[in-house]
Amino acid sequence: MEIKNWYELTFEIETNLEEIIIWKLNELGISSYAFEILLNNKNNKKVIIWLPHLNWPESLRIKLVRNIKEVLDKNNYQTNCFEWNLIEQEDWISSWKKYWGPEIVGDNLLxxxxxxxxxxxxxNKKVIKIDPGAAFGTGSHPTTSLCLEELEKISLSSKKILDIGSGSGILSIAARSFGASKIYSIDNDYLAINSTESNFRLNFGNLDNLKTYLGSFDGLVSKYTLKNFDFILCNILAEVIKGIIPDIRNCLKIDGEVILSGILNSQKDEIIKLLKASNLRINDVSSKKDWVCITAQKIP
Ligand SMILES: C[S@@+](CC[C@H](N)C(=O)[O-])C[C@H]1O[C@@H](n2cnc3c(N)ncnc32)[C@H](O)[C@@H]1O
Known part of the structure; x- marks a missing residue:
């Protein structure tokens, strides 16, 4: 389905609330947003959120504002200044482009x-081209960049990869660029699957090494044979991760590794406990801002 118009929601926050808003938007599955520094008030930022108009009827938009207000209230910031505009695809693309430039991640990725x-x-950098479209994954979010930095550290040559929650396809594309031979990408959002495929094509000219599945991971594992993966990449919120650890283990081959992201610092210990209980050995834990990325290995 083609997106024609977008709702644009704008409001102001104190700069120190930026991470909390990103976390909330991530939780709500909203991927197109930007923060603008205000020249007249350096302590505040303008938040701009774009939503495909077909998916956002009035009832959902009211609920979204209520959700954001709740988060801001909890953090002692009161505002009622939420402004909605309806904008056309071309204007959305130019708004989005204004906020997005080349971004270096890790040692070698651009x-x-x-x-x-x-x-x-x-x-001299390894380039990943991305058309952000409507899916999460531009590389700028700490949960994505943590995964990319982990991918840089491992040898992916001829490996078989499962990308759970592929979003824009950024991790699948990075895996292929690092030499993986077969990538299986799963997302429960059709916009994300479209985006994964079109970004993969944008980088490699074809979809030869990619297989995509639309659906929820827990439903897909019981329907298809998803087994013997060398690596699993999973940047989804911790609440989802908690429920799928045993299935992730089943999908890995012995000695295979999973890179888990989307975990807040406060959720780290619980996830590590669940991983150990499923016979997955913790190999690495890295962090950025409030976020943690865990690499764990399947042991016999
Ligand atoms: C935080 S984004 C990650 C996107 C990209 N992999 C990255 O690292 O930037 C999470 C993605 O997981 C998808 N998702 C959430 N729950 C899922 C589930 N249970 N099964 C499959 N996909 C899921 C969402 O639609 C979203 O595209």
């Missing part, structure tokens, strides 16, 4: 918005 030429100074 995330490049598809409408930009590769800047000369980044010619």
């Amino acid at each position: 995330i490049l918005p598809c409408w930009l030429e590769l800047p000369e100074e980044y010619k």
Whole structure:
């Protein structure tokens, strides 16, 4: 289905609430947003959220504002200044482009918005081209960059990968760029699956090494044979991760590894406990801002 128009929601927050808003939007499955520094008030930022109009009837928009207000209230910030505009696809693309430039991740990766030429100074980087569309995964969120940095550390040559919650496809594309031979990408949002496929094509010109599945991971594992993966990449919220750890183990081959992201610092210990209980050995824990990424290995 093609998205024609977008709702644009804007409001102000104190700058220190940015991470909390990102966390809430992530939880609500909202991926297109930006923060703008206000020149007249350096302590505040403008939040701009774009929502595909077909998926956001009035009732859901009212609920969204209520959700955001609740989060802000809890953090002692009161506002009623929420402004809605309806904008056309072309205007959304130009708004979005204004906020997005090339981004270096880890030692060697460069995330490049598809409408930009590769800047000369980044010619030696491994480039991942992304058209952000309506799916999560531009590389700028700590949960994504933590996964990308983990991927840089491991040898993926000829490996079989499962990407659970592929969003824009950014991790699948990185895995292929690092030499993985077969990538299976799962997402329960059709916009994300479209985005994974079109971004994969944008980078490699074809979908030869990619297989996509639309649906929830727990439903798909019982329907298809998803087994013997060398690596599983899973950047989903901790609440979802908790319920799928045993299935993740079943999908890994012995010695295979899972990279889990989307976990808040406060949720780390509980996830580590669940991983150990499923016979998954913790190999690495890295963190950025409030977020943690855990790498665990299937032991016999
Ligand atoms: C935080 S985004 C991650 C996107 C991308 N992999 C990245 O690292 O930037 C999580 C994605 O998981 C998908 N998702 C959430 N729960 C899921 C589930 N149970 N099964 C499959 N996909 C799921 C969402 O639609 C979303 O695209």
